[in-house]
Amino acid sequence: MKKHVLFAFVLIFVLALAACGAAAPAQPSGPDISVMEPWSRPSPMTAGNGAVYMTLMNQGGQADTLLSVESDIAESVELHESKMENDVMKMSPIENVPVPAGGNAKLEPGGKHVMLINLKKELVPGQKVKLTLNFEKSGPMTVEAEIREMGAMSGDTDMKMDMDKKN
Ligand SMILES: [Cu+2]
Numbered sequence: 175m176k177k178h179v180l181f182a183f184v185l186i187f188v189l190a191l192a193a194c195g196a197a198a199p200a201q202p203s204g205p206d207i208s209v210m211e212p213w214s215r216p217s218p219m220t221a222g223n224g225a226v227y228m229t230l231m232n233q234g235g236q237a238d239t240l241l242s243v244e245s246d247i248a249e250s251v252e253l254h255e256s257k258m259e260n261d262v263m264k265m266s267p268i269e270n271v272p273v274p275a276g277g278n279a280k281l282e283p284g285g286k287h288v289m290l291i292n293l294k295k296e297l298v299p300g301q302k303v304k305l306t307l308n309f310e311k312s313g314p315m316t317v318e319a320e321i322r323e324m325g326a327m328s329g330d331t332d333m334k335m336d337m338d339k340k341n
Contacts, residue, residue, distance in 0.1 A: 204236045204238075204312075205232050205235075205236045205273070207309060207315065209228055210278075211228060211229060212227070212228035213320045214320070214322070215297065215322065216296075216299045216323065216324060223248075223291055223293065224248070224293055224303075227281045227287055229278055229279070229280050229281070230273045233276065237272060237273060237275045238272075238309050238310055238311045239270045239311075240307055241310055243308070244305070245306070246304065247290060247293060248291055248292055248293050250292065252291060253287075253288060254266065254287050254289040256286075265289075298321060299321050299322060300321065302318040303319045305317055305319060
């Protein structure tokens with residue numbers, strides 16, 4: 175009889191623990207990053223280099239920052255931004271890409287992009303480029319960017335529309 179009572183106590187204890195676990199509050203709301211539609215252009219765009227575009231979405235309650243990108247396909251990978259200067263499109267390296275809480279950051283033609291410097295392999299349409307994105311808070315995230323045929327790009331029209339709006 176005593177053993178039964180003890181067993182009952184242990185059982186209640188275990189059940190209580192399980193209930194606590196289930197009722198524990200969710201993780202504190204940090205950044206919640208998802209990488210939407212990463213894609214690249216076939217090479218050669220500019221000799222030996224390539225560009226990758228994507229949208230970084232943050233559905234979390236805290237901002238995050240894309241600090242760097244790594245890929246085996248190129249000797250080095252940089253974050254760049256293109257800007258029009260005296261009617262000439264120029265691009266320069268940027269430190270990072272901030273992703274606001276509950277917002278997004280767009281990497282797109284004519285704007286910010288991931289620059290693949292000195293490609294080791296050709297970027298062939300239909301194939302994919304593996305990239306590791308390093309975020310300040312979310313840590314590393316691996317994505318595969320689809321290499322899209324030049325003719326099949328809807329991005330170009332969007333870019334022109336965006337640029338018209340700014341003028
Ligand atoms: Cu660039």
